[in-house]
Amino acid sequence: MQKILSVFCYTVLLLLTPSAFAAAAGQLELTQSMVGYVCIGIFVIAYALVMGEEKLHMRKSKPVLVAAGLIWMLIGWVYIQQGQPEVTQVAFRHNLLEFAELMLFLLVAMTYINAMEERRLFDALRSWMIKKGFSYQNLFWITGFLSFFISPVADNLTTALLMCAVVMKVAEGDKKFINLCCVNIVVAANAGGAFSPFGDITTLMVWQAGLLHFQEFFALFIPSLVNFLVPAIVMSFFVEKRQPSALLEEVELKRGALRIVSLFLITIATAVSCHTFLHLPPVLGMMMGLGYLQFFGYFLRQTLPGSLARKRAMAERTGDVERLKRLGGVVPFDVFSRVQRAEWDTLLFFYGVVMCVGGLGFLGYLGLMSDILYTQWGATHANIALGVISAVIDNIPVMFAVLTMQPEMSHGQWLLITLTAGVGGSLLSVGSAAGVALMGQARGYYTFSGHLKWAPVIALGYAASIVTHQWINAGLFEIYG
Secondary structure, eight states: OHHHHHHHHHHHHHHHSOOOSOOOTTOOOOTTSHHHHHHHHHHHHHHHHHHTHHHHTOOTHHHHHHHHHHHHHHHHHHHHHTTOHHHHHHHHHHHHHHHHHHHHHHHHHHHHHHHHHHTTHHHHHHHHHHHTTOOHHHHHHHHHHHHHHHTTTSOHHHHHHHHHHHHHHHTTTOHHHHHHHHHHHHHHHHHHHTTSTTSOHHHHHHHHTTSSOGGGGGGGHHHHHHHHHHHHHHHHTTSOOOOOOOOOOOOOOOTTHHHHHHHHHHHHHHHHHHHHHSOOOHHHHHHHHHHHHHHHHHHHHHHHHHHHHHHHHHHHHHTOHHHHHHHHTOOOOOHHHHHHTSOHHHHHHHHHHHHHHHHHHHHTHHHHHHIIIIIIIOHHHHHHHHHHHTTTSOHHHHHHHHHHHOOOOBHHHHHHHHHHHHHGGGGSTTSSHHHHHHHHHTTTTSOHHHHHTTHHHHHHHHHHHHHHHHHHTGGGGGOBO
């Protein structure tokens, strides 16, 4: 209910503000029209349903897909009445192209992550940590640092789920420690994703928009590290000095696991090179990287019979019955089965949000928002406030709205909104995909209230990261693209 009220109040603020922007050529000013009000209402209702996803057990993509269709149909109807149907066609296709580039990019990244998971790379990492028999203090810091450093390459959701699985396995039944570790993991995964173009959807959106160069994101490394360390140091004092019992879990990497990691790194290098040297969209390099994975999948399938024969002969010589059983269940590597396992609900939700926000921007509401935030408040205050708002509303619509507004900002300010939108979701357990996922995985252990009691120290880290960015990257606040 609190989320719904926040969205509603923010919407009312937009509606009551007089328009300060004239309509562009051929574009109608509809912010004070009945159609505009209806579209705002549709979006608010859709987002209220999204926020109730956990209680309604309804996937978040459903309401925004319908809302996007209704908003653009209403816009199209108005422009047909004015005899300007081509204006809405151009606007819709522009928004669709932006979504398509990001969706294909994310689809390739998700496919690689799923391929690594299928090759048992993450299982092997988890097994190694469990067998080492680390103390609770060790486990708290190791899972935190691994979350921080893995999420820039993998996504924060996958990273958080992996680390949570480790904690749940080692500290089974210890509700207090699991909750504390999960809070730390969420903060670390979100902070780690903020300093890499590949770490979060919002950073990817900013990079693909061409507002920041690839290497500029790494200027956020220290502010992101501060965002993670400040609350982690405070929380570490509340970790009990205990030693969990070591658990034995043997995990054998499947053939080609490390080579797939190498291919992923080569794919990232290809995408960066396309964007940096050829000034082409990064998605070109990512789709080429999907071709790398398909060729490697073909190689794995063609050489599988010979590999199985060698392994069976070795298992028979050593009398390893368990390995013989595992070899009997081996199936060929299939790239498209990995594509099928991509987070399609997230991708469809992304489409719905992009099209909804794009429609509201076309109506003129983002112009009003830009005037309030970036003209009246100033860029710094606006970017900090939007980071806090992203803890209540998802950071994807917040960032897409900012990109659609295109406020005149320095590189330092664009990095600031990238940082705040990325780490602001850590303030609440429901403020990021990582937090929502962990509430499901560690149900009963990691809860909204369990996260909320650490919100003051997380907010301290949020403030410290902003101050750190303004201090060490002061020169970037004077550079305009």
